[in-house]
Amino acid sequence: xxxxxxxxxxxxxxxxxxxxxxxxxxxxxxxxxxxxxxxxxxxxxxxxxxxxxxxxxxxxxxxxxxxxxxxxxxxxxxxxxxxxxxxxxxxxxxxxxxxxxxxxxxxxxxxxxxxxxxxxxxxxxxxxxxxxxxxxxxxxxxxxxxxxxxxxxxxxxxxxxxxxxxxxxxxxxxxxxxxxxxxxxxxxxxxxxxxxxxxxxxxxxxxxxxxxxxxxxxxxxxxxxxxxxxxxxxxxxxxxxxxxxxxxxxxxxxxxxxxxxxxxxxxxxxxxxxxxxxxxxxxxxxxxxxxxxxxxxxxxxxxxxxxxxxxxxxxxxxxxxxxxxxxxxxxxxxxx
Amino acid sequence: xxxxxxxxxxxxxxxxxxxxxxxxxxxxxxxxxxxxxxxxxxxxxxxxxxxxxxxxxxxxxxxxxxxxxxxxxxxxxxxxxxxxxxxxxxxxxxxxxxxxxxxxxxxxxxxxxxxxxxxxxxxxxxxxxxxxxxxxxxxxxxxxxxxxxxxxxxxxxxxxxxxxxxxxxxxxxxxxxxxxxxxxxxxxxxxxxxxxxxxxxxxxxxxxxxxxxxxxxxxxxxxxxxxxxxxxxxxxxxxxxxxxxxxxxxxxxxxxxxxxxxxxxxxxxxxxxxxxxxxxxxxxxxxxxxxxxxxxxx
Numbered sequence: 105x106x107x108x109x110x111x112x113x114x115x116x117x118x119x120x121x122x123x124x125x126x127x128x129x130x131x132x133x134x135x136x137x138x139x140x141x142x143x144x145x146x147x148x149x150x151x152x153x154x155x156x157x158x159x160x161x162x163x164x165x166x167x168x169x170x171x172x173x174x175x176x177x178x179x180x181x182x183x184x185x186x187x188x189x190x191x192x193x194x195x196x197x198x199x200x201x202x203x204x205x206x207x208x209x210x211x212x213x214x215x216x217x218x219x220x221x222x223x224x225x226x227x228x229x230x231x232x233x234x235x236x237x238x239x240x241x242x243x244x245x246x247x248x249x250x251x252x253x254x255x256x257x258x259x260x261x262x263x264x265x266x267x268x269x270x271x272x273x274x275x276x277x278x279x280x281x282x283x284x285x286x287x288x289x290x291x292x293x294x295x296x297x298x299x300x301x302x303x304x305x306x307x308x309x310x311x312x313x314x315x316x317x318x319x320x321x322x323x324x325x326x327x328x329x330x331x332x333x334x335x336x337x338x339x340x341x342x343x344x345x346x347x348x349x350x351x352x353x354x355x356x357x358x359x360x361x362x363x364x365x366x367x368x369x370x371x372x373x374x375x376x377x378x379x380x381x382x383x384x385x386x387x388x389x390x391x392x393x394x395x396x397x398x399x400x401x402x403x404x405x406x407x408x409x410x411x412x413x414x415x416x417x418x419x420x421x422x423x424x425x426x427x428x429x430x431x432x433x434x435x436x437x438x439x440x
Numbered sequence: 441x442x443x444x445x446x447x448x449x450x451x452x453x454x455x456x457x458x459x460x461x462x463x464x465x466x467x468x469x470x471x472x473x474x475x476x477x478x479x480x481x482x483x484x485x486x487x488x489x490x491x492x493x494x495x496x497x498x499x500x501x502x503x504x505x506x507x508x509x510x511x512x513x514x515x516x517x518x519x520x521x522x523x524x525x526x527x528x529x530x531x532x533x534x535x536x537x538x539x540x541x542x543x544x545x546x547x548x549x550x551x552x553x554x555x556x557x558x559x560x561x562x563x564x565x566x567x568x569x570x571x572x573x574x575x576x577x578x579x580x581x582x583x584x585x586x587x588x589x590x591x592x593x594x595x596x597x598x599x600x601x602x603x604x605x606x607x608x609x610x611x612x613x614x615x616x617x618x619x620x621x622x623x624x625x626x627x628x629x630x631x632x633x634x635x636x637x638x639x640x641x642x643x644x645x646x647x648x649x650x651x652x653x654x655x656x657x658x659x660x661x662x663x664x665x666x667x668x669x670x671x672x673x674x675x676x677x678x679x680x681x682x683x684x685x686x687x688x689x690x691x692x693x694x695x696x697x698x699x700x701x702x703x704x705x706x707x708x709x710x711x712x713x714x715x716x717x718x719x720x721x722x723x724x725x726x727x728x729x730x731x732x733x734x735x736x737x738x
Contacts, residue, residue, distance in 0.1 A: 144556045149609050151575060222479045239490075257702070391579075411583070
């Protein structure tokens with residue numbers, strides 16, 4: 105009873121105290137929102153200006169004639185009609201890019217996997233070998249391309265010189281429309297380091313006891329590779345196929361530089377504006393053509409239409425790969 | 441992991457190794473040789489391009505045109521001649537400007553965003569993170585037409601500013617990596633800082649940044665390497681303005697523009713590769729240290 109006065113004293117003000125608390129809580133909530141907004145503000149501005157706006161504007165420009173000098177003029181679906189009926193070059197470019205997706209990407213994944221397998225089996229010097237295989241991936245693409253155009257130079261390049269010693273007449277590589285894409289593939293295989301590192305990490309993570317129990321069941325090395333290693337690293341295979349495909353669809357620098365240098369070597373009076381795709385449009389990949397249309401010819405409306413098609417195709421191919429992967433990718437823990 | 445005491449060594453049960461039968465031993469040896477010979481062959485193939493680039497960069501002009509592979513005499517002055525052929529120092533300075541400002545800007549713009557996407561809790565966070573992933577996967581070619589026209593209206597085409605400025609608003613890939621790392625920081629560290637009365641900005645600059653040093657070093661390194669090697673960006677925006685060329689653009693035009701021989705071209709190529717190789721060996725150590733220093737995992 106002795107505390108009653110104190111209690112009633114406290115009970116005198118409950119409505120206002122609760123109101124204070126509510127108001128304080130509200131203020132705190134607003135403060136927290138402002139903090140989040142403050143921290144997110146660089147990205148909000150950046151995403152708006154450099155992703156959302158250009159994405160929408162690309163679709164708009166694809167329905168216009170636009171050359172940067174005059175304001176864009178609405179021409180309806182004319183760009184798309186030209187693309188699907190008259191433009192001869194674009195389907196060659198699409199074919200070149202699909203060649204990369206169908207041939208270069210599987211080769212690259214296979215090669216990365218093979219090198220990673222060899223690396224994890226080596227008992228000594230893993231650090232040394234890993235550095236050797238990883239370094240080319242870091243070489244700036246322009247420098248690496250220049251190096252390969254020189255190495256594969258038909259007349260004086262060391263590769264054909266070495267082949268000549270063995271008695272093989274080397275091809276013209278970057279100078280032959282049939283060999284330019286394989287030559288580029290060699291260059292891209294040299295830069296396989298990133299994919300390889302991911303495979304090494306995945307291979308090291310495969311639980312040892314799986315191999316041991318498989319061996320106890322009488323599985324040989326090949327069977328263990330097929331039934332233990334491959335399922336265990338299948339998520340990484342999927343990842344590298346998806347990333348490799350996205351990269352292949354965007355290949356620009358190596359093709360651009362190789363064509364320019366190889367064309368320059370062929371005719372000493374190199375005219376840099378007509379070299380793209382050399383020889384005979386065999387290295388004219390989709391992004392190269394997009395660059396040529398947009399920023400050499402300033403057909404920017406048409407380049408925007410090409411960009412829209414590129415976005416759609418990239419999404420479609422990625423989706424198809426991921427969809428099909430459900431049949432062969434196994435995630436640890438049984439979840440599919 | 442460093443906090444764990446080493447496991448008490450258990451006395452190994454004595455294993456009596458039976459001498460393996462001879463055919464098994466021979467087969468194992470052959471397999472080992474086969475394995476390693478493949479590895480050795482692959483190693484040679486991977487080193488081969490580097491070796492011949494360097495060898496050619498030391499040849500005389502006449503010799504570079506001949507099929508001979510070993511330089512005689514060694515012509516070291518090729519490396520000096522590179523600077524007479526093209527303003528390499530100018531290119532290097534532009535490259536450093538681009539790489540440096542883009543990397544600093546990326547850190548300033550990305551770290552707070554990664555913090556808001558990992559440490560702070562709010563409605564819609566996962567949806568926004570999904571948008572970051574979408575931005576990361578978007579092919580750069582898809583947005584260049586409007587972006588180019590945007591920078592042209594600001595009269596910035598011809599400079600490297602269109603490549604530097606966007607990074608100050610955060611880079612999707614860096615935000616993604618940093619966010620993944622920030623997620624591994626135990627909430628107890630952050631809660632105890634909050635109990636001590638630290639505001640979010642203080643927690644970010646003291647607790648999180650200190651714990652995430654290896655991740656921050658990694659994204660800075662990736663950004664630096666990417667911008668140093670970038671060709672498409674500088675070609676697009678500074679291609680017509682030689683005073684603003686970077687090393688990549690200058691190197692790509694080197695042979696065509698200056699009609700120089702392969703030996704000088706290879707010397708320039710090797711010079712552009714050297715900083716990257718040095719950075720790799722320097723940073724490899726930093727990476728290993730960074731990984732071992734993270735006592736974050738409990």
